[in-house]
Amino acid sequence: MTMTRQVEAPAILLAALERGESLPARWYTDPSITEREITLVFRKSWNYIGSLSQLSAIGDYVTGYAGGVPVVVLRNERGLAGFINVCRHRRHEVMKGRGNAKAMQCGYHAWTYDLAGGLKRVPRSAAEPNFRLEDFPLLPIRAETLGPFVFVNLDAEAPTVQACYGPVLDLIARSGVVLDTLEPYSREEWRSHANWKTMLENYLECYHCAVAHPGFNAAIDVRPDVYTLEAHGYFSSQSGQVRAAALQGKSKIKLYDVAGTVAESQYHFLWPNMTININPGFPNLSVDIWSPDGPNATKGISEQYFGPGVDKDFAEELVAFNKQVATEDDTLTDSVQRGLLGGLPDRGRFLTNSEHLVIHFQKMIVNAVGGA
């Protein structure tokens, strides 16, 4: 069978999505699409970089990547500041990991920048003709906060973090989780074998929950009349109530202790690749970041936070609960990716009442990336 590549205009793709027809399979396997996503999505959007708890003192810094670009955010005397974390000399990364520093010194030739990004010391530069330190500061980028979450954006024209995601703070407050009191518990990096959109589109519906997540389904009422899914532009939110049987300890499946001040579960997606999870029980919140690693793999970061005074057993059991759900999801999305790699069928068909957040996400992708 020969397959001719058909380039489709955004209007045609958007109209198909409106009817419940998915993006073509190639959008999940073609390296040129991933490259356009990096340029047109990730380098124009807010990228989560860390939490304020890691940036409380002057000199505290965190590093990360925004659309593949090394970035650093630090606290200096004027507040938070973001920079491209690449030396103006030979483009070695300046800072590593996270910590506290008096200055930013590149580990290659010891070019040294102050906490405002100004280049202050360059060994041997006194003997270099036409060389002025002030011509080579670190390149500044935008760094903004949403509650305790710190983001960077490489696009000077992008709307503010507050304009994109502000109302999600009110929804989180409704859960009983008090963001300002959360304490970091764990942070890990992971890699999966599916396109980043394959993974997020799985996150954006709970139609599969009753089928594929027995433990989650025992804890949360996932029936469509009580489980809500709402798109809000740059973010979308899902919410479910804890099941009465789980609260009474009558679940057939062994669960973590779901009884606590948080009775509602919330699953928020912040465009383009951050998700925030709150589960019933003692105050808890986890953050996941899903970044493309080529078309057929995703590299991720998972952070877990708890309210103050969390019980050790509860923390371990909730983390295990979240891992169980993630493992079940990985099995699903790995299988979907193999289906997409085959290229047939070219289109999927959504159920528009249960999967409208996925459709909303794919529309945002088309609007950012254009036709293909």
Ligand SMILES: [Fe+2]
């Ligand atoms: Fe799932």
